[in-house]
Amino acid sequence: MKVLFGKNGIIRRLTALILTCMLLVPAMPVSTYAAGGGVYAKLVSLKNKYPEGYFWNHLVTTTTNDGDSLLRRRDESFANSVTSRPCATHHGAAKPGQYDCNYFDGGLQCMGFAKKVFYDVFGVRESSLPKRYDTGNLMVGDYVRINGNTHSGVVLSISGNNFRLCECNFDKDGAHHNCLIRWGYVNYNKSCISYFKRASNYSAVDTVNLTMSWNNPRGSIGERNATIYVTAQANASGRFTAASGTLYDASGRYLASKSENAGVNGSKMDIWYNIATELKKNLQPGTYYYLRFTCTFSGKTFTSPYYRFKTAGQKAVAVQRVTLSRTSAVLFRGRSLKLKAGVYPANATYKSVTWTSSNKKIATVSASGTVKAKGRGSCLITARTSNGEKATCRIYVW
Numbered sequence: 001m002k003v004l005f006g007k008n009g010i011i012r013r014l015t016a017l018i019l020t021c022m023l024l025v026p027a028m029p030v031s032t033y034a035a036g037g038g039v040y041a042k043l044v045s046l047k048n049k050y051p052e053g054y055f056w057n058h059l060v061t062t063t064t065n066d067g068d069s070l071l072r073r074r075d076e077s078f079a080n081s082v083t084s085r086p087c088a089t090h091h092g093a094a095k096p097g098q099y100d101c102n103y104f105d106g107g108l109q110c111m112g113f114a115k116k117v118f119y120d121v122f123g124v125r126e127s128s129l130p131k132r133y134d135t136g137n138l139m140v141g142d143y144v145r146i147n148g149n150t151h152s153g154v155v156l157s158i159s160g161n162n163f164r165l166c167e168c169n170f171d172k173d174g175a176h177h178n179c180l181i182r183w184g185y186v187n188y189n190k191s192c193i194s195y196f197k198r199a200s201n202y203s204a205v206d207t208v209n210l211t212m213s214w215n216n217p218r219g220s221i222g223e224r225n226a227t228i229y230v231t232a233q234a235n236a237s238g239r240f241t242a243a244s245g246t247l248y249d250a251s252g253r254y255l256a257s258k259s260e261n262a263g264v265n266g267s268k269m270d271i272w273y274n275i276a277t278e279l280k281k282n283l284q285p286g287t288y289y290y291l292r293f294t295c296t297f298s299g300k301t302f303t304s305p306y307y308r309f310k311t312a313g314q315k316a317v318a319v320q321r322v323t324l325s326r327t328s329a330v331l332f333r334g335r336s337l338k339l340k341a342g343v344y345p346a347n348a349t350y351k352s353v354t355w356t357s358s359n360k361k362i363a364t365v366s367a368s369g370t371v372k373a374k375g376r377g378s379c380l381i382t383a384r385t386s387n388g389e390k391a392t393c394r395i396y397v398w
């Protein structure tokens, strides 16, 4: 198995190769596993929506959409808005043409922002939840109120008694910064927590159903070898740590397998196996086989469908019977006899035979079947095909 980081590598490799029939049978259900980390993944994904260093505010266009007016009307229409400009007055009523704070779920500035981020992660309003004080159980994604009930944020990371927030409007120097958005910028101690809130659906949001789909099976297939490719695609980011390929014959009997380690971060990995060099198996021409892959991703092992493929060329017709023109003969020393081999069926793919003598001191045999009597006694001359079919002639030498 090798890994390619990008499509170009594979396309370049494939252009020179012959593609023959590649069938996918049967389609299998995609396996899924439950794993944690969904809250953190959702929270971090909001960095795109609320970027570090931007401001959670909006451009005031009329005298009725400054921050104070939004608060009075409980108007959440600017709750998704960020700009690259700080609030002009921040607390006051900004004038048209200036920037001012947004509102959400009963809060302006840091409080509204934390409530909005919390809502974006869980779909639950912070205002609907009870206060908690058991800060030893604080978790990523919790809404916290800190510093004597003056500041809010959503927990981004926890390390021992310290934690960091997704927050706006507060900075390391302790000053308010006009709705500036920060991701983990300040290291807080849990002793500053006034209270926190946990989403009622926390475990449901944190559970990720990890799925793996197997895409674009393709191959370079010859008469006696094949390289089969597939792309394993997960529905989340993680780390691929292992892969394997297992070969079966047309009736599903195990033929060969290879497993190995991988080290790929992301959600996608190309896997392929060269059957001759990696699975150490020589294929027969014109014959169906199955190959099946596994990959280990975020600690779970996923198994692909069975991919059926057919090697190029014609399936070999096996020799079933060999005859010789004589089954026994008597020769004087120095004389020769030409034996002729009959190989059946007549359309057998590999019809050639090799000749051997059981005792070269009595009689030798040439590559074309000519027996030469050498010394007194008897021996066996054998004609044998590559698949082991044979016939013998007993030679008596006088």
Ligand SMILES: [Zn+2]
Residues within 6 Å of the ligand: 057, 087, 090, 091, 100, 101, 102, 109, 178, 179
């Ligand atoms: Zn503001």
